[in-house]
Amino acid sequence: MTIDFEGWACPLPLRDTPAIVMGHGGGGAMSGDLINHLFLPAFGDVALTDSAVVTAGTARLAFSTDSFVVRPMFFPGGSIGDLAVNGTVNDLAMSGATPLYLSAAFILQEGTPLPAVGRIATAMGEAARAAGVRLVTGDTKVVDFDSGDGVYVTTTGIGLVADGVDLGPHRATAGDAVLVSGPLGVHGVAVLSCRQGLEFGTEVRSDTAPLHGLVAAMLATGADVHTLRDPTRGGLAATLNEIAGAAKLGVELVERDLPVPAEVADACHLLGLDPLQVANEGKLVALVPPDQADRVLAAMREHPYGRDACRIGVCVAEHPGMVVARTGLGGTRVVTMPIGEQLPRIC
Amino acid sequence: MTIDFEGWACPLPLRDTPAIVMGHGGGGAMSGDLINHLFLPAFGDVALTDSAVVTAGTARLAFSTDSFVVRPMFFPGGSIGDLAVNGTVNDLAMSGATPLYLSAAFILQEGTPLPAVGRIATAMGEAARAAGVRLVTGDTKVVDFDSGDGVYVTTTGIGLVADGVDLGPHRATAGDAVLVSGPLGVHGVAVLSCRQGLEFGTEVRSDTAPLHGLVAAMLATGADVHTLRDPTRGGLAATLNEIAGAAKLGVELVERDLPVPAEVADACHLLGLDPLQVANEGKLVALVPPDQADRVLAAMREHPYGRDACRIGVCVAEHPGMVVARTGLGGTRVVTMPIGEQLPRIC
């Protein structure tokens, strides 16, 4: 394979690595660079978002894709199968869409036990039925032993966006309350607890869930919800930094209001991780005008997936693009965009 | 990772391998088993086709996904990037849809040179512009060195299906003429020619192309086109066997009418492969009522991607599910569904 460096003309303020490293997939700053400085220029004048809202004929559609490569494939509380369905359902839901259809494309490593594939497929079927979406088209490829790792699934979803619904960072406004639908870091800690070489005991179980019902309940209040996001890879830190960057607003969090369960905090302390950078599933962040926040919160708390919803901060006009947390002691700290992989620290 | 065999209840007349082998991804009989006996039962009551036609609001949509794992990533005449765009565009086109939007999900192996990723992205952007579709949403994951191989791309597409358009094996009828849009086996031979350990010299170059323009030209004749398919993985043999099986019809090919270029035939002879089982790109197979076949053929030949279109056979009521070819000598042979991988033979 010879590479034609001439034929490839992307301006590249990518980190000085001439090659892909794990950090490019971490959902943080390096992922962002790859998108902004490599894919976008190549694809042309498009906005590559988590979920696009497009028009087909007379219909307004949300359209979103995600590849799922989580290791291990089975973890306390779920599997890559649940994630693959709920992850895409939630990306659609964050556009305010009613998810309708999913596709599923599998890249299987040869040697993967068929029962494992079957169990993942079964989990996907069940998750789809639970979410009320239909898996309607698919694809299967097999790669050799050295070129894969069990099962990778890419799901893509189509949802219907009602007229008038317009959600996104572009609508965020200084003063908006920042809400979160439930405890943070739970999924990430559950997966870490059974990652090879890191195993630790914990009662924490992944809490993946489809969120479009919760979103519908929030929109049904009539409140003018501005922005919704599911803080998955890179955690709340990545999501809020992305929103702040796109909206050119600052975000101020109040640390003591963050719903970080004790077990998540303790696991993070043990490993030297920041719970705000740990991945979530089945959670959403909402930006809502301050006077409507209580109404939205009340509706969220009535929904099974929003029972522990709470307000965690506010959007501000100051320090645009930056997320700041007021610490328990009354100081402030910058909540930075995670750079690459989350790794346990010794110091 | 412990596998819960209990929780997995698929009836499994899969080949006696307890694990995935390369053949499960070959697009032939083993791929079919995996879909029919593992994914379908798990996903529930759905028809997992190459491309689904669904309704969203008032719009009729075609929806299709494919993962692209072709090795090498760059080959004479194209790259995995062109394939990823045109492959999905064509799956949509085979439903008679006008392709509108694509998503792209990347699974990158760490260590992949950024210029290679850039070149693939550039090829995708160019192919999308050429096809008149927009890449609107995406995702990037990175897997470790041992768990991937360069770039895998999953594209998913949405297309709009005009009212009245209804294509598929369910419409195939005994008597239908079988048409093909151009020379067979070209893409597969181009890729094989630079596959590791098999390298051979050839002038053959991959001829991937978006086919919805050709399809539009065919439909514009007013002919009642019954079925369209792009004979990719598994070649014409797999596609026609699939159609024959789904339509419960026989297919009769006339070998001397098959447009197999001499170079393709010679490469296949050298390696002991059947050109009908070699992958194609940028080609389609059409089933058309016999009295309208000439009209459709004429329209195809006016289109740049159908210049060499020809009639290769006929659907028959006999031997349903089976594809038979009349040989040059006047005998017949069964054109079987490829089983697994295509491998060079010594005998």
Added chain:
Amino acid sequence: MKYLDEFSDPDLAAGLLEQIHASVTRPWALMEVCGGQTHSIIRHGIDQLLPDGIEMIHGPGCPVCVTPLETIDRALAIAAQPDVIFCSFGDMLRVPGSGRDLFTVRSEGGDVRVVYSPLDAVRLARENPDREVVFFGIGFETTAPANAMTVRQARRLGLRNFSLLVSHVLVPPAIAAIMEAPRCRVQAFLAAGHVCSVMGTGEYPPLAAKYRVPIVVTGFEPLDILEGVRQAVGQLEAGRHEVRNAYPRAVRDEGNPAAMAMLRDVFEVTDRTWRGIGMIPGSGWRLAERYREFDAEHRFAVGDVRTAESPLCRSGEVLQGLLKPDECAAFGTRCTPRNPLGATMVSSEGACAAYYAYRRLS
């Protein structure tokens, strides 16, 4: 391809067929020895065009089918070893050993590679000095010179990480064994043209004389097969039993002297078990003592393999033309190309696989 396409010409085929039809007065059973010929017959539908009385019996000339189960199991054991790069022709990957095949080994992480030429394996050994490279050297006399060259090259290049797992089989002893079988129905042989390209025709006159069968050295293209049939039927109708060369463009009576010299140097004759058939004395080649350092069987301690052939499989009788595949109870039910019980169901020129595809039509 020049000198290939011409030998598929339908008009010339019609002429040959007419001649055959014209000359046949009663039923004859002919065996095409070589799997490649079987493939060509099925591929072009030649058997359907022959007179009803002419029965083509598919011979044992498919190395994929007859390589002994022990050898396959040894290959699987070697290929599964972590340091080994196991190289094979593509055909062999789906041949079932006792319960698994090379595909399975590969899917479990074994480094199994398909090569086009045996020299590719030698190249891999040079490129991977820290790995053991093993080439699965199977085949008939045609393939033997290519396989022989690997050890010659390995020695010349001083490679210490290359070895050959050899299981060569020889056509003339198999012809004798078939003729000796109690229920043998074969009345004439189409001998394997490419075997004769290497070995010449000298081994056949004694066989023709002893068993009083015509032996026609035959090529692989449709016209070649028809010409072989025409000459065989001609002899049968005339009551003759001679050796004739119907493939003179590729076969000289003396064979290929350079190749034969190499074979004498590298290999030595041995008794060989043919899968399904059993032991045929003097029917195989193994590496000569002087190349023992390149013998994978010696290098890897996998001599003591216990094999288990499916008790249902009757491929031995099929291979000898004693049983038609569809007379086997497992045919099409327990045994299909997807899930073969015997090797004859694996390769596309295996008699059972050929029957399976064909029978569906009738």
Added chain:
Amino acid sequence: MKYLDEFSDPDLAAGLLEQIHASVTRPWALMEVCGGQTHSIIRHGIDQLLPDGIEMIHGPGCPVCVTPLETIDRALAIAAQPDVIFCSFGDMLRVPGSGRDLFTVRSEGGDVRVVYSPLDAVRLARENPDREVVFFGIGFETTAPANAMTVRQARRLGLRNFSLLVSHVLVPPAIAAIMEAPRCRVQAFLAAGHVCSVMGTGEYPPLAAKYRVPIVVTGFEPLDILEGVRQAVGQLEAGRHEVRNAYPRAVRDEGNPAAMAMLRDVFEVTDRTWRGIGMIPGSGWRLAERYREFDAEHRFAVGDVRTAESPLCRSGEVLQGLLKPDECAAFGTRCTPRNPLGATMVSSEGACAAYYAYRRLS
């Protein structure tokens, strides 16, 4: 977590802060030795809450920052070898060597694994007898007992495939070096609590006496830091320079005798180059001669590494408190956490990285 959360209590913090504010009459420059303390200060915004006159200077106590470039380059060279499983704490993967880091090596196929504990590396060596397992044994006195245990275990288990790439650094010689620096501004030290958990407090009185600086052994939670500051400021205001233990729940004056005995057995004192700072005599530990068989530097021929530190980087001055990060010309332009030129920009407690995140706000 019990005995952790209590030491973050905001009300108690307010009380401590009030005391500090009350007692300060003029500016003081305090150095927290340990990167963990730096992290805690930044993480909780403690520096913003201290009186304006109190300046916290970030010390060199981040092993990620000070591990010498030669050692990193050696690690990269070893990790790139095909037979090696290279194990490291997560922090070390992004530390730039001369032009690359362990992430790069891994992305090129090197088998680099992040472990939680050094014993995980020993386990890997037992599980992979055909691979060389190397553990990157960096750190201060706190980590040394854990690293020492690996070679003890490896010997006991008879492992011949395990080795340790050692680069330990020691706190007291660094304190001396900082005080000896011509432009030194440090007036008191918060000593590293967990170092003292292992080593006790015995090494500090001579330093306090010689340099006439208060040294307060300090923990890592917000209240611990505040208490350390309170005690240090109290001494400064009173003109005293004593050693005090403000972290008694985890530090005994005599340290951990079992651990210290192990350290005496496994390691021996050596001169050590600190990245950015230069050689500090007697400031490191290397494997003792009797454990030479487990020394990765001896086992792998990578002694002759040529290193190239960025000429722009002034992290040495930063580490000694002689320069504020934003006074470095490369700061925030050529050098960012995304693309660090020096190790102090890598780790989240590196002074430059901490400054980078903080400065953006002001």
Added chain:
Amino acid sequence: MCLAVPGRVLSVVETDGTRMAEVDFGGVRKDVCLEYVPDATVGEYVIVHVGFAIQRLDEESAIRTLAGFARLGLLNEEFGERGTP
């Protein structure tokens, strides 16, 4: 450097000749080497760094320290807001 956290010993075992403990960190449990704090018993707290207990946690001292901080707060209150910014 030297991230170390206090955890409570849940159980002690000798594995392969090494003294190991299961240690609880408020719900999260991890196996920890106890060779350097060999006389730590079940129920006691130890300070754990990279999988090793490096010291006992002196509970009495911890409580005393916290009590001292609390007294400091009361003291401040008593004497008013002297010097606060």
Added chain:
Amino acid sequence: MCLAVPGRVLSVVETDGTRMAEVDFGGVRKDVCLEYVPDATVGEYVIVHVGFAIQRLDEESAIRTLAGFARLGLLNEEFGERGTP
């Protein structure tokens, strides 16, 4: 067994002490070992099996054979449809 095809020698080289040829199979080109047909020259046809030339193709004989088949056809025509099914 023994898939073998005729190809035309395009060029001959000695590589690493082995006689190799580039052989053309109607546009497809492959490197082939020429050790067993060492005197084959550029332009000649050889029969190739698994990357080895195992024999020369005798062009004269090929043409003669084809001519024979053609005569057979003429003969059949001359003598009518005797015995055809």
